[in-house]
Amino acid sequence: MSTDLFASRHIGIKESDLPTMLDVIGSNSVEELIAETIPEDIRLKKPLVLDNAMSEHEFLLHTNKLAAKNKIYKTYIGLGYHESITPSVIKRNILENPGWYTAYTPYQAEIAQGRLEALLNFQTMVCDLTAMELANASLLDESTAAAEAMTMLFDIRSREQKKNENTHFFVSEEVLPQTKALLKTRSEPLGIKLVIGDHQDFDFSEDFFGALLQYPGKYGQVSDYHSFVEKAKDKDIKVAVAADILSLTLLTPPGEMGVDVVVGTTQRFGIPLGYGGPHAAFFATKEAYKRNIPGRIIGVTKDTNGDFALRMALQTRE
CATH class of the missing domain: 3.40.640.10 (Type I PLP-dependent aspartate aminotransferase-like (Major domain))
Structure with missing residues (x-):
């Protein structure tokens, strides 16, 4: 996998680091490590059957189609629950503004x-x-x-x-x-x-x-x-x-x-x-x-x- 790709920088480990890491933990390969760690009786016997990946545009069309099936009813629940409106200025300038949040959870030290x-x-x-x-x-x-x-x-x-x-x-x-x-x-x-x-x-x-x-x-x-x-x-x-x-x-x-x-x-x-x-x-x-x-x-x-x-x-x- 090319190191220029986003996935290679954020998912998994570098090929050059793998031998050192395996040597430290005493395994000859990642497969051997998995075999030693995960009991055989809970491992899948065959690969997952997954649909072909959608493009971003296809996925948005798909989710919009699913969302259109929702039916919106008036709520009368009361007892501490209130219908409310979030002003667009708050949505746009705070909730949708990455300057106010990070990809990390609020519990981590990297919080913005x-x-x-x-x-x-x-x-x-x-x-x-x-x-x-x-x-x-x-x-x-x-x-x-x-x-x-x-x-x-x-x-x-x-x-x-x-x-x-x-x-x-x-x-x-x-x-x-x-x-x-x-x-x-x-x-x-x-x-x-x-x-x-x-x-x-x-x-x-x-x-x-x-x-x-x-x-x-x-x-x-x-x-x-x-x-x-x-x-x-x-x-x-x-x-x-x-x-x-x-x-x-x-x-x-x-x-x-x-x-x-x-x-x-x-x-x-x-x-x-x-x-x-x-x-x-x-x-x-x-x-x-x-x-x-x-x-x-x-x-x-x-x-x-x-x-x-x-x-x-x-x-x-x-």
Whole structure:
């Protein structure tokens, strides 16, 4: 294979390097290495039967023909999902602009400065709207973000709560059903006991280590949680709120009520429904919990030349 071809530079190994590599691992050939590595009973006995490769133009025609078979129906799903429109200026100048992204996954060190800047902007926006001190940039949807909040609050229980085996977690009946379903799945193996009920009737028992509220509620009602949070603090019960981030442009942000975690989805900021997700969740909390926050945090730093740069400041549990 010519070394001028794209494939030879990016796929496989150079012929000149092969003898040295085989010598280091103690094999006489690539075929011998495969035979030693892959059990014979799972190897194919004959070559794959593949159709002839399409040209790019043929492939685009083929995919367009397949896409034309889709039927578009109006959605009435509600409950945290919203029909949204992504402005063309965002599509063209950000989503389709290679200056903002790389071919690598966001988890690798080679992530572009442009993408890091977009993630930092995201974190800043979340902190501004929730009135929290810290936000991450790596969760998928509101339900999983709420489950991560429950897990984090479980992990940061006080020594006395762990000693007394305080394992109860209160979930408001106003929390979206898909979130409650995922909380049930995540809580069971951890030994967390979910208690679902009306937040106005919550007794703030010392058996509880945390609580989750919905803001606004699943039917759109807006509650003032100041009193709830104050009573919870008196009992060392941490409070998480699943919030509609667009509503926070008008409503009192949960951070001003003294809550410990705010989660939700940014789907309604322009991400299409996409058959249910993922929808760019947000997770905001206090500076004190930065070592327990799930995912990654993008931060500002200086490069080796002393110039402004962005980096993955914290990546604790990817």
